[in-house]
Amino acid sequence: MVAPKEALRVGLLGCGVVGSQVARLLVEQSEDLAARVGAPLELVGIAVRDTSKARDGVDPSLLTDDAHGLVARCDIVVEVLGGIEPARTLILESFAAGASVVTANKALLAQDGPTLYSAADAAGVDLYFEAAVAGAIPLVRPMRESLAGDRVTRVLGIVNGTTNYILDEMTTKGLAFDEVLRTAQELGYAEADPTADVEGHDAAAKAAILASLAFHTRVSLDDVACEGITKISADDVAWATETGHAIKLLAIAELTDAGVSARVHPALLPSRHPLAGVGGAFNAVFVEAEAAGPLMFYGQGAGGAPTASAVIGDVVSVARHRVLGGKGPDESSYASHPLAPADAAVTSYQFRLRVDDKPGVLARVAQVVAEHSVSIEAMRQQGTPAGGVANLVLTTHRAPEAALAATVAEIAGLDVVQEVTSVLRVEGA
Numbered sequence: 001m002v003a004p005k006e007a008l009r010v011g012l013l014g015c016g017v018v019g020s021q022v023a024r025l026l027v028e029q030s031e032d033l034a035a036r037v038g039a040p041l042e043l044v045g046i047a048v049r050d051t052s053k054a055r056d057g058v059d060p061s062l063l064t065d066d067a068h069g070l071v072a073r074c075d076i077v078v079e080v081l082g083g084i085e086p087a088r089t090l091i092l093e094s095f096a097a098g099a100s101v102v103t104a105n106k107a108l109l110a111q112d113g114p115t116l117y118s119a120a121d122a123a124g125v126d127l128y129f130e131a132a133v134a135g136a137i138p139l140v141r142p143m144r145e146s147l148a149g150d151r152v153t154r155v156l157g158i159v160n161g162t163t164n165y166i167l168d169e170m171t172t173k174g175l176a177f178d179e180v181l182r183t184a185q186e187l188g189y190a191e192a193d194p195t196a197d198v199e200g201h202d203a204a205a206k207a208a209i210l211a212s213l214a215f216h217t218r219v220s221l222d223d224v225a226c227e228g229i230t231k232i233s234a235d236d237v238a239w240a241t242e243t244g245h246a247i248k249l250l251a252i253a254e255l256t257d258a259g260v261s262a263r264v265h266p267a268l269l270p271s272r273h274p275l276a277g278v279g280g281a282f283n284a285v286f287v288e289a290e291a292a293g294p295l296m297f298y299g300q301g302a303g304g305a306p307t308a309s310a311v312i313g314d315v316v317s318v319a320r321h322r323v324l325g326g327k328g329p330d331e332s333s334y335a336s337h338p339l340a341p342a343d344a345a346v347t348s349y350q351f352r353l354r355v356d357d358k359p360g361v362l363a364r365v366a367q368v369v370a371e372h373s374v375s376i377e378a379m380r381q382q383g384t385p386a387g388g389v390a391n392l393v394l395t396t397h398r399a400p401e402a403a404l405a406a407t408v409a410e411i412a413g414l415d416v417v418q419e420v421t422s423v424l425r426v427e428g429a
């Protein structure tokens with residue numbers, strides 16, 4: 001008979017939306033997990049701020065306010081505190097103590113990933129982070145492992161559940177931004193500070209991680225051009241529908257002739273595009289690779305249980321390495337691509353203008369567009385009930401961002417143009 005392997009000690013840092021679900025699943029699935037790993041996983045402690053607070057389904061004797069003491073006595077540490085400190089210090093202490101780490105902390109990885117990778121490497125342990133990008137969706141592992149034999153050229157994704165939920169509810173139910181944000185917070189999708197979601201910072205952190213994985217280079221949060229959804233109005237949503245589009249917050253990572261371009265911004269997607277139909281807090285990511293062609297990953301990108309699923313999958317992987325020996329892949333950052341300037345990105349614009357409703361206006365606007373070597377894909381005019389003023393909606397063909405921005409700036413200065421009411425990029429056309 002084979003002797004049972006010694007239990008692996010798992011320490012959990014944080015018992016919030018994700019942590020509480022990790023604790024539940026570790027206990028509920030302990031027999032299956034032991035069979036899959038080849039050794040039992042023993043939850044030895046949960047670091048929290050307030051040990052006296054009752055937590056559903058959590059054994060109170062596991063709670064501790066000594067996170068530093070906890071990581072010193074673990075084989076595997078799960079970090080679901082969020083934020084930069086003390087998460088970074090605790091992860092580094094875990095490595096120093098010989099523990100592998102599983103984290104969902106995209107903000108920390110996007111800001112200081114290389115420090116963490118080097119420390120894990122020096123200690124000969126694993127750093128896994130499937131939950132950090134697109135929650136439950138297996139995406140990090142396919143990028144790190146399944147696509148390691150291919151050349152990825154582009155990643156285009158909806159990677160923030162909160163903003164997708166907000167935009168979807170605004171579109172389908174006509175609800176107001178603030179009202180929907182509150183519900184997203186109640187459902188556990190939003191970050192502790194939801195500014196990170198609505199201003200695009202959370203998606204930008206994920207874009208940095210995805211670009212690094214896709215192009216085997218280092219892209220950090222500061223390298224990602226970022227624009228959130230706070231300026232999207234009910235009018236933008238209505239016009240998107242009117243012109244056959246859906247508004248989505250997109251994370252885009254591309255390898256272009258000018259280098260790596262990583263950016264996050266709201267964009268119009270034609271309603272036939274598969275990403276246009278991704279509703280609620282769901283995420284979906286397109287990956288284009290030279291040999292594989294297009295791939296699409298879809299699933300729940302936020303919420304306690306879906307995120308915990310990805311965390312526990314990583315725990316099983318790193319635990320198997322402990323049992324069998326060896327470790328998973330290190331950071332792959334051998335390629336030194338330059339960063340493409342933000343205004344070199346090639347995209348299309350749809351912009352709306354309020355113009356004088358009189359002859360010759362369309363021609364003047366079209367002339368400015370042509371002078372910037374931009375071409376018009378569609379133009380639509382609608383008079384206002386009061387008369388004298390018309391709404392003009394122009395969609396361009398693809399052109400460098402710099403040319404498109406200069407076009408809009410010059411049009412805004414025309415005497416027949418009363419206001420540029422909105423400028424949105426169009427992707428996936």
Ligand SMILES: NC(=O)C1=CN([C@@H]2O[C@H](COP(=O)(O)OP(=O)(O)OC[C@H]3O[C@@H](n4cnc5c(N)ncnc54)[C@H](O)[C@@H]3O)[C@@H](O)[C@H]2O)C=CC1
Pocket residue numbers: 013014015016017018019047048049067079080081082083086104105106107131132135188189190191192301302303304307
């Ligand atoms: N909620 C979600 O849908 C997803 C969250 N994530 C990431 O997972 C991590 C955790 O997120 P949530 O569980 O949603 O956050 P949360 O705010 O619900 O939970 C974090 C918990 O950690 C505790 N905490 C913070 N600092 C602490 C400290 N120094 N000592 C002890 N406890 C401390 C907080 O009191 C809180 O209970 C974050 O990095 C987040 O970005 C990733 C994917 C999805």
Ligand SMILES: N[C@@H](CC=O)C(=O)O
Pocket residue numbers: 132134135159160161162163189190191197202301302303
């Ligand atoms: N706040 C994030 C949580 C997952 O990463 C989101 O809304 O997607």
Ligand code: NA
Pocket residue numbers: 130131132133134135136137138139140310
């Ligand atoms: Na994931």
